[in-house]
Amino acid sequence: MNGKLVAGGLVLTAALAGAAVWWLQLHAFYDPVAFQPGEEIRLTPILGEVPEVIIADEVTGIDAASSPLRFRACFTTPLSQAMLTETYRVYPDPTPLNAPPWFDCFDARRIDQALRTGEAIAFLSERDIAPGVDRVVAVFSDGRAYAWHQLHPEDQ
Structure with a gap:
């Protein structure tokens, strides 16, 4: 017994x-991210190192102090992919990381597939947002956009 x-x-x-x-x-x-109006999302220009604010609407995001890789955001932008590729740095080897299931606007598998097929284009938002970690933004042709943090490509 x-x-x-x-x-x-x-x-x-x-x-x-x-x-x-x-x-x-x-x-x-996880905590909701409080974006400051006018400073929600930035992209790094082709010529220059200082990220610039872009137009971003309906921004929602999550982050966690326990890891710099837990950041995720969803938003829309009226900026076209053509304009963005002429102005901002395209990001090499983007790899969206999975978000918690309850943050349902961010589907890493769908974003990754769109990046591979060219439906979405990834841009460098901010290099070294944390040591060794970049913020990446993927923009779809219809204006949907997503942001996440990932390790520098050369650090992977």
């Missing part, structure tokens, strides 16, 4: 620990 209690206690403890880890990874550390 004691063996059943010990085994049951171990299973219960493991289940509680698993639930806690799941909750901590998906919910605990």
Whole structure:
């Protein structure tokens, strides 16, 4: 009888620990990002190093202090891909990272597929937003746009 209690206690403890880890990874550390009007999204120009603010509407985002790679944002822009590619740096090897399932505007798999097919174009938003981490923005032809943080391509 004691063996059943010990085994049951171990299973219960493991289940509680698993639930806690799941909750901590998906919910605990994320906070909404408070974008300042007029400074929501920046892109780095082809000629120059200082990122410039672009027109961004309906900006929503999340971030976490526990890791610089947890930033995600969704927004729209009236700027065309043609204008953006003539003005701002295209980002080499963009790799959108998965967002928590409850942040449903950001679908990393769909964004990655669009980047591979040319439906979306990725731009350097800000280099070294955190040490070794860049902010990347992907813009679709219809104006939908997404931002995330990723490691420098040469650091991967």
